[in-house]
Amino acid sequence: MSIANYRGVWVFAEQRGGEIQKVSLELLGKGKELAEQLGENLTAVILGNGIKDRAKELIYYGADKVIVVDNELLDIYTTEPYTKVLAEIINERKPEIVLIGATSIGRDLAPRVSARVATGLTADCTSLKIDEETRNLLMTRPAFGGNIMATIICPNHRPQMSTVRPGVMQKLARDESRTLDIEEYPVQLTPADINVEILEVVKETKQKINIEDASILVSGGRGVGKPENFKLLEELAHKLGGLVSASRAAVDAGWIEHNRQVGQTGKTVRPDLYLACGISGAIQHVAGMEESECIIAVNTNPDAPIFEVADLGIVGDVTKVIPALIEELRILKASNK
Amino acid sequence: MNIVVCIKQVPDTNEVKLDPKTGTLIREGVPSIINPDDKSGLEAALKLKDQLGAHVTVLSMGPPQADAALREALAMGADEAILLSDRAFGGADTWATSSTLAAALRKIKYDLIITGRQAIDGDTAQVGPQIAEHLGLPQVSYVEDLSVEGASIIVKRIFEDGYHKIKVKLPCLITALKEMSIPRYMTVGLVYDAYREKEVKIWTLRDIEDTVDKSNIGLKGSPTKVKASFTKGAKTAGKVHNVDAREAAKIIVEKLLEKYIIS
Known part of the structure; x- marks a missing residue:
């Protein structure tokens, strides 16, 4: 050659x-x-x-x-x-x-x-x-x-x-x-x-829940407060074209199913964006997400270890910051039209 | 029906811990496992053994300690195990690995070859399709479901946005997804057999030298070379803002725009 x-x-x-x-x-x-x-x-x-x-x-x-x-x-x-x-x-x-x-x-x-x-x-x-x-x-x-x-x-x-x-x-x-x-x-x-025969072609509009394949994850932890607040995260994830994942604390509390769990006993993810909402950032959790391209963390505790791996940190309450973010994205979308 | 399942022994990344000081992986004491996609493929083969009396051979390439992975496969119910192990095979990229495995497969009777979609330590998903090419076999990768119909198999092939049901004539090769099956546990009797009654055959270069071109194996036979490897520099913490929700939302949106996550 x-x-x-x-x-x-x-x-x-x-x-x-x-x-x-x-x-x-x-x-x-x-x-x-x-x-x-x-x-x-x-x-x-x-x-x-x-x-x-x-x-x-x-x-x-x-x-x-x-x-x-x-x-x-x-x-x-x-x-x-x-x-x-x-x-x-x-x-x-x-x-x-x-x-x-x-x-x-x-x-x-x-x-x-x-x-x-x-x-x-x-x-x-x-x-x-x-x-x-x-x-x-x-x-x-x-x-x-x-x-x-x-x-x-x-x-x-x-x-x-x-x-x-x-x-x-x-x-x-x-x-x-x-x-x-x-x-x-x-x-x-x-x-x-063509050495194979295609018997059936099925399009699945419903996205399979596989957080490992998602390029954007909105992830909730104990700081989300209650299961209903996960709806906020769902709304945000939907707006960004991503999925909702969670820390072990949220899964153990029964707020969300286990297949969404990120971390050592859950899944390892490396999305383009990992938005950690009310997650303190225990080492077992960080091990499962620190390779994410961009990490943004929202937590009320300014000393939370999650801020050490975050590209951007917000000290604040998830239930206030997330609705404000959804609103800001809506405004941006409207002005793009 | 003869089925060959190619398996790889990999470090159990679920057990890997991080050194909190350096941020690097602690590799010592990490147990080795059968790669999950491969194990799922093995289970699918064993189900066909239960249903149709298929003969299941497991094949692996690796260092002598990969013996443990093959014994585990025997203890799950595989009939035969072959380990390709020779210094000459070392340092192989996916081309050389697939060339070596294909050379061994030319010496084994098969109707169906199953590999895992990808290994958790390399994530390339290349060896299965490359084996199929070397052997001139039809391939279907990303298989989640498998059944036999006469001299063909019918598989469910997964895409990001749906799936195809595909019929393929045997002989052929498929690559299995972890989701295809839940691997069975080893039984006490079979564990005993695996270590006392059955053998893991060791094949060296000599055993396959008539079916492989030696310029295609090992480090020397690998078209790709590692030029450099480096650990990702420890990440430095980004800025932390303590502002009201409205301001916080604006800062986040700015970041998302900067990273091209939204536009």
Whole structure:
């Protein structure tokens, strides 16, 4: 393999039912930065059925070029047709970097593709940088529960592949003035390429309660005072698009079910936002949430240990601060319209 | 029906404690367990053994002490256990790990291969799909439910926004979610058998050398390398405000905007 033959940065643009996933736009934001550093182009690759008209969105969010593969056999995601197409284009066009969103689709597709094109893959990267000397991609990811960070390189194989979880990178502002460069890539797929049979597709509108997967958690402790006050937290979580979690004290008091518990005897979470409401911050609790990207704590006790791990602390009563916050968010939303 | 379940021995992160002074993990004395997703997959295999008389083999790659995880699997009811253990396998990334496991699987009879979705110490979710690719098998990952129908299996494949019911012809590979099943306890009789009657076969590089390309195993066969590792710097406490609720709400909103949590 001659590494020098591999040029440019690619983002796999994941769509579901024609809807481009948020994480793919975020990856275009990061991909653009990497491509500029390398002096190369950023290409988005989108696979699906009847999705041609979606391609320009990818340009608006930073792609210099889009490769579209529109085929009825790519309608609903299945592993083999998507792998076959993506691996074929990678082998033909030879990008040096391929970024894929770490969704339940990306985490199925990326390892299969990386094995087919015989290269390395680094999962769930939280930072991506270019080593200016070697042009290698420096892929940093948490290891061992997040306490240790490891920077991974893939020095002798191309492309350098990595997955990134939703919410880690930031998308660029949408810019409709960008020049469209869209290529339709013809592929030969036959029904035999689909080696599984989809019997049923079920959409679940009701979100499953899995606090480990939530990117925003509004968490309540003893300081919430009574079970009815959890409704306030529910309202706030709903407004922010998150879930309600709790400390052991609130669970033991019977205010909320056990599957919401964060901490050593509960679940370990690392959301983008952890809003600790009336939680003192015992070490057993902190162990389960301190890796959160942003921690905001509200507690009446100014000496509560939770403030030691918080990015922002508010000394105050949850039952007063939370309604005020809900109101402030309502005002902000109204002014955005 | 022959089922192979790939399991990994991992440190029990639920038992990991933090050093209150340094904020780092205390690793000493942390017990090892069978990775939870893998154990759920093992239970699903054992259920098929109960129902259909399937033959269940457990396969692991790891240091000699991974023997304990395989004995536990035997004590739960697995029929056979194989441990891939050789210095040559050490330092492997997911590509090299999957290449090594695939080489062993080429020597074992299987209709269905089950791996866990991901291991709690690495969280990559890569080894299962990579094994499937090396063996040229159809794969379904994120499986929550499994049943056999003739020469196929029917699985429930979970997505963030719903699920698919999928039929796959055997042979194939699935990756199991923890939610798939609640692992049974070991029985006293089987524990006795696991340590006295049954054996954990140790396979070294020599046992698989005809089914693996040696340039694909261990540290040397790993495309990805660890360039540096570092502990996250201890977090310094942020600012604490003692203000009225209205002011507090404004400060919080400002923070949420700054962190792109809201826009």
